[in-house]
Amino acid sequence: MPPPDPFAPWLAERLGVELVGCAPVGGGCIHSAWRLDLADGSRLFAKTNGAASLPLLEAEAEGLQALAVAAGEAGPLVPVPLACGVAGASSVLVLSWLELEGGRSxxxxxxxxxxxxxxxxxxxxxxxxxxxxxxxxxxxxxxxxxxxxxxxxxxxxxxxxxxxxxxxxxxxxxxxxxxxxxxxxxxxxxxxxxxxxxxxxxxxxxxxxxxxxxxxxxxxxxxxxxxxxxxxxxxxxxxxxxxxxxxxxxxxxxxxxxxxxxxxxxxxxxxxxxxxxxxxxxxxxxxxxxxxxxxxxxxxxxxxxxxxxxxxx
CATH class of the missing domain: 3.90.1200.10 (Aminoglycoside phosphotransferase (APH), C-terminal lobe)
Structure with a gap:
């Protein structure tokens, strides 16, 4: 599904960031995944789905928070849930961006x-x-x-x-x-x-x-x-x-x-x-x-x- 129409205003309101680009990211089979490019040059990661799917994203955010607490500073690294809610007709979960290496060398x-x-x-x-x-x-x-x-x-x-x-x-x-x-x-x-x-x-x-x-x-x-x-x-x-x-x-x-x-x-x-x-x-x-x-x-x-x-x- 396309990113929600009020995506940029929602991000600005929730996180105080300016969205300048949005590109789909592969790999998901339930939600749509996006790379968010921000005005300051940084990136975030987002998942979107229909508004009725908000409980699924909330449960994922809670799971990530729990893993982060248990992991502590020693890792493993867990993406940070930054915002979760409904933007227009879509539910949205925004996470910190992880630059992942492909393959296994x-x-x-x-x-x-x-x-x-x-x-x-x-x-x-x-x-x-x-x-x-x-x-x-x-x-x-x-x-x-x-x-x-x-x-x-x-x-x-x-x-x-x-x-x-x-x-x-x-x-x-x-x-x-x-x-x-x-x-x-x-x-x-x-x-x-x-x-x-x-x-x-x-x-x-x-x-x-x-x-x-x-x-x-x-x-x-x-x-x-x-x-x-x-x-x-x-x-x-x-x-x-x-x-x-x-x-x-x-x-x-x-x-x-x-x-x-x-x-x-x-x-x-x-x-x-x-x-x-x-x-x-x-x-x-x-x-x-x-x-x-x-x-x-x-x-x-x-x-x-x-x-x-x-x-x-």
């Missing part, structure tokens, strides 16, 4: 290693900080408000039991939506019943997690700092971020080396990785259908087959 190995270590530090620091109003810190799993994962609703609330939270707030809505849409997956109920058992002996800390950490939502800036963006935050097992970082192309190996050097993952994480990533495969099946349905069924069958060893401890 050998020269970036140290930066990806540092980004992994910085994410581990963010996870650990979040346990002792309430990152937004209504956040319970490291005492419960969940989040004060519902948000979205892609374009699919992501229900939150609070629960003291991680296994129950992951099954009821993550897997159940995705599987139910597939069934209601006429594409139920075989053995879904068995998977849900056993998933809780698989997580019973795993007692993770309620870390603040990015929640949607695939390789399109992280990058190295031109200044050499690792950055993360486009979150779907909540308090959960830190392993969910590391799991998704291996999905859909994955992060470079130095990222995982850096994380492990800062805060090693406990035993059993490889099996949990496949369980946690089932959530994202299901989400893609609901959003896009196609081959993702077959991938979900194959992943469920594999988990059910391997799960017997997990149940035996």
């Amino acid at each position: 050998a020269a970036q190995v140290p930066q990806w290693h540092r980004l992994g270590a910085a994410l581990a530090a963010l996870h650990r620091r979040s346990l002792t900080r309430c990152c937004v109003a209504g956040d319970r810190g490291g005492s419960s799993f969940g989040w004060p408000r519902d948000n979205v994962i892609g374009a699919f609703p992501q229900g939150n609330g609070w629960d003291d039991d991680w296994g129950r939270f992951f099954v009821e707030r993550r897997l159940v809505p995705q599987l139910e939506h597939l069934a209601f849409s006429g594409t139920p997956l075989a053995q879904a109920q068995s998977l849900l019943e056993r998933a809780g058992q698989w997580l019973d002996n795993h007692q993770p800390d309620p870390c603040l997690v990015h929640g949607d950490l695939w390789n399109g939502n992280a990058a190295i800036t031109a200044g050499g700092q690792g950055a993360i963006f486009d979150p779907a935050v909540y308090r959960g097992d830190r392993e969910v971020d590391l799991a998704m970082a291996r999905l859909f192309g994955g992060f470079p190996d130095p990222f995982f080396d850096g994380y492990e050097a800062e805060w090693p993952l406990p035993s059993g994480h490889r099996f949990r990785r496949d369980l946690y990533n089932l959530y994202h495969l299901l989400n893609h099946a609901n959003l896009f259908g196609g081959s993702y349905l077959g991938q979900c069924q194959a992943r469920m069958n594999e988990l059910l087959s391997r799960g017997t060893d997990q149940e035996r401890g």
